[in-house]
Amino acid sequence: MSSVAAAAQGAGKGAAKAAARRRVRRQKHHGESAVRRPGWITYAVLGIALVISAFPLYYTLLLGSSDQVTISQEVLPQLLPDASIFERFADVMGNSQVNFWLALANSVIISVTISVATVLTSTLAGFSFAKLRYPGRNALLVFVIATMAVPTQLGVIPMYILMSEIGWVGKIQAVIVPALVSAFGVFWMTQYLDSALPFELIEAARVDGASMFRTFWSIALPAARPAAAMLGLFIFVMQWTMFFWPSIILGSQNPTLPIAVQNLTAGYHDDYSLIMAGVFLVTLPLLIIFAVIGRQLVAGIMQGAVKG
Amino acid sequence: MAALTTTESETGSAPPAARPPRKVGFSQKLSRWDVKVSPYLYISPFFILFGLTGLFPLAYTAVVSVYDWNLLGGQGDFVGLQNYVDVLNQPTFWKSLVNTFSIFLLSAVPQVIIAITLAALLDQNLRNATFWRMGVLVPYVVAPIAVSLIFGRLFADQFGLINGFLGVLGLDPVGWHSDRFASHIAIASMVNYRWTGYNTLIFLAAMQAVPRDLYEAATIDGAGRVRQFFSVTVPQIRATIIFVVITASIGGLQIFDEVKLYDVYGQGGSDRQWMTTVLFLYETAWGNQRDLGRAAAVAWMLFLIILVIGFINFKFSTRIASSGPKAPKVSRAVTRRLLAEARSAGAESAARRGDQQSTTTTDTTDRSDS
Numbered sequence: 001m002s003s004v005a006a007a008a009q010g011a012g013k014g015a016a017k018a019a020a021r022r023r024v025r026r027q028k029h030h031g032e033s034a035v036r037r038p039g040w041i042t043y044a045v046l047g048i049a050l051v052i053s054a055f056p057l058y059y060t061l062l063l064g065s066s067d068q069v070t071i072s073q074e075v076l077p078q079l080l081p082d083a084s085i086f087e088r089f090a091d092v093m094g095n096s097q098v099n100f101w102l103a104l105a106n107s108v109i110i111s112v113t114i115s116v117a118t119v120l121t122s123t124l125a126g127f128s129f130a131k132l133r134y135p136g137r138n139a140l141l142v143f144v145i146a147t148m149a150v151p152t153q154l155g156v157i158p159m160y161i162l163m164s165e166i167g168w169v170g171k172i173q174a175v176i177v178p179a180l181v182s183a184f185g186v187f188w189m190t191q192y193l194d195s196a197l198p199f200e201l202i203e204a205a206r207v208d209g210a211s212m213f214r215t216f217w218s219i220a221l222p223a224a225r226p227a228a229a230m231l232g233l234f235i236f237v238m239q240w241t242m243f244f245w246p247s248i249i250l251g252s253q254n255p256t257l258p259i260a261v262q263n264l265t266a267g268y269h270d271d272y273s274l275i276m277a278g279v280f281l282v283t284l285p286l287l288i289i290f291a292v293i294g295r296q297l298v299a300g301i302m303q304g305a306v307k308g
Numbered sequence: 309m310a311a312l313t314t315t316e317s318e319t320g321s322a323p324p325a326a327r328p329p330r331k332v333g334f335s336q337k338l339s340r341w342d343v344k345v346s347p348y349l350y351i352s353p354f355f356i357l358f359g360l361t362g363l364f365p366l367a368y369t370a371v372v373s374v375y376d377w378n379l380l381g382g383q384g385d386f387v388g389l390q391n392y393v394d395v396l397n398q399p400t401f402w403k404s405l406v407n408t409f410s411i412f413l414l415s416a417v418p419q420v421i422i423a424i425t426l427a428a429l430l431d432q433n434l435r436n437a438t439f440w441r442m443g444v445l446v447p448y449v450v451a452p453i454a455v456s457l458i459f460g461r462l463f464a465d466q467f468g469l470i471n472g473f474l475g476v477l478g479l480d481p482v483g484w485h486s487d488r489f490a491s492h493i494a495i496a497s498m499v500n501y502r503w504t505g506y507n508t509l510i511f512l513a514a515m516q517a518v519p520r521d522l523y524e525a526a527t528i529d530g531a532g533r534v535r536q537f538f539s540v541t542v543p544q545i546r547a548t549i550i551f552v553v554i555t556a557s558i559g560g561l562q563i564f565d566e567v568k569l570y571d572v573y574g575q576g577g578s579d580r581q582w583m584t585t586v587l588f589l590y591e592t593a594w595g596n597q598r599d600l601g602r603a604a605a606v607a608w609m610l611f612l613i614i615l616v617i618g619f620i621n622f623k624f625s626t627r628i629a630s631s632g633p634k635a636p637k638v639s640r641a642v643t644r645r646l647l648a649e650a651r652s653a654g655a656e657s658a659a660r661r662g663d664q665q666s667t668t669t670t671d672t673t674d675r676s677d678s
Contacts, residue, residue, distance in 0.1 A: 037432075037433055037434075037435070038429070038432040038433065038434060042429050042432060042434070043434075045426075045429055046426070046429055046430070046434075046440050046443070046444075049426055049443070049444055049505075050440070050443040050444070052501075053443055053444060053446040053447050053501075053505060054443070054446055056447075056450070056455070056458045056459070056462065056501065057446070057450065057458075059458065059461075059462065059469065060454075060458050063461065071467075073467065076469060076472065121353045121354055121357075122354070124350040124351075124353065125350055125351040125353070125354045127350060128346070128347045128348075128350035128351045129351065132346070132347040132350075133347075134344075134347040134348070137347070140351060140355075144354070147358065147362065147363075149554065149558060149615075149618055150362060150363075150366065151558055151561075151562055151611065151614055152361070152362045152365070152366075153562050153564075153586070154366065154369065154562075154607040154608075154610060154611045154614075155361075155362065155364075155365025155366045155368075155369055155607070156365075156589075156593075156607070157365075157369055157372055157593060157600050157603055157604045157607060158364070158365040158368035158369055158371075158372060158604075159361070159365045160593075160600075161368075161372070161600070162365070177357075177361070178357075178360075178361035179361075180353075180357055181353060181354045181357040181358050181361075183354075183358065183362075186351075186354055211339070211342055212342045212343065212346035213346065216350070237448065237449055240451070241449075241450075241451035241452060241453070243451070243452060243453045243564075243565045243568070244564050244565060244586075248590070248594060257451075258451050258453040258454075261451075261453055261454065261457070262453060262568075262569060265457065265569060265572050266572070269572040272461065275457060276457070276458075276461070279454040279457050279458060282451060282453075282454055283449065283450050283451065283454050286449035286450075286451075287449060289449075290442075290445075290446070290449045294442045294445065295438055295442065297442075297445070298438060298441045298442050298445060298509065299438070301509045301510070301512075301513050302441075302509075302512070302513050302516060
């Protein structure tokens, strides 16, 4: 399979030269020293994985664009989605029971606020842990890492009691405030800044008379940008898809998008076409974001901090 | 006043000629204070908010669990461990626990195995590598609630695509919603769908950090792909395996979203055949019982179980991951030496091997020269 191996076996000088050229080009593309190309089985297996990944979404589109009668009688309604999907989208958006636009606005506000805040608090703490030296630093860092194993989901009952005490039940700040920090985020930024930000840079800023905060703001924060973007995306996806806590604390009057979808199933549980259109609509924004910046996202994971 | 004392104590040790003007002394003091306090100041948002929203609720759950505490009526009498006894006496609790473990095992085990396999495939010199990597991450952006609706339909007992497919193969339809074990498989497949790709990339990131010359050395030693995977890759990404196994366990024991919307009633099936413990907790607190005290007892018991499982996992995966190569550091040194020897031997040794092998070796030495 490998063209390099084939060329090495081949006698012709021209072939060997061409192979060498290809090799150089490949190395340029991939950065690392190229190993021989994998065989077709690898591509076949990955292809299957790709189909499994994408198919459920495609199936959602198919169900969403077919009518209610077909859907209740056929396993596979059609092979290609048609334009009627847009009517169904309009049905979902205009549906009074699901408050689609309110849900969209809530989801955007919640996800954006939490992402920005988490990135800031995590970078601040990460800078402190990675680059400043002070008593108790190691113990505190170990504590942060240990808390990553604590499932905060199980604290929902006192959280609910607390939120009802201060009158936040049904309000989005009840979702936002508890999520403003993340142990994972602190760990992630600490790992990154530890290797990406040289001490010399900080010292130089200090010698120039910058305050600690100034140093953080103008040196550490810009240096942290790649990892911060990754973290922000992770948190954004997490918050956008979050269901458990919002469904408890917000209820159907002031929903986020996942709750709006649930409302759809409660009211129209036999209209699968409508439900599936709603499901696709909720996923769409993340799909678009993924399509636009997926490349950087994956590259970010690759240089990731989870080498631990 | 304080500023003055500091300046004085400073001049005591420093030569008088270097005595700074008062103004600088003050700003120096400010700067020293800045250096001392800032580190703590910067980590304080995390600790304050985490304390308030993570630790305090967990501790307070323990308090709630020993009181009679109704959703509407609020705090009642102190009842000691009565809530725990009540919960333990409910057959549904035990059923939910069994369901949770069943779903957790059905999801975590295949997930880690498939993810690490896919990562090994992606860790090769693929054409359009980024495209394939992005492909496996697609499910990650689909909300769990959407996944459960989609899979609820795929696994529908009637007119579901999976059963339709089984029919084409001439098999009987499976009761994905009625049969207990079948429903667990369906739900586990949702969890796997969403998380396998994510874990694949985590594994892949770790694999990319494995030094390539280890593989070259292993190839020269005559190790095949599979042998290389188990003797080089797995031990090298030990820490990541532990990380993924533990996070998968913690997540797996808290399954809620996927089971909540698997059918429209959201109660884990007519016979609670796929109700998980977190769904049981939810039902106890916000469903029919409206009993926050009992729900808190459930939460605490689940927390303890998660801690125990996490600990076992840690021990277990540490052993598995380290059992392969007894001492990776030594073997690395040995392989390096072998690699150097092999390089110096060069084409000569290559010529002695078989056709297939010789091309690979030449190939390798070729590249290391360039």
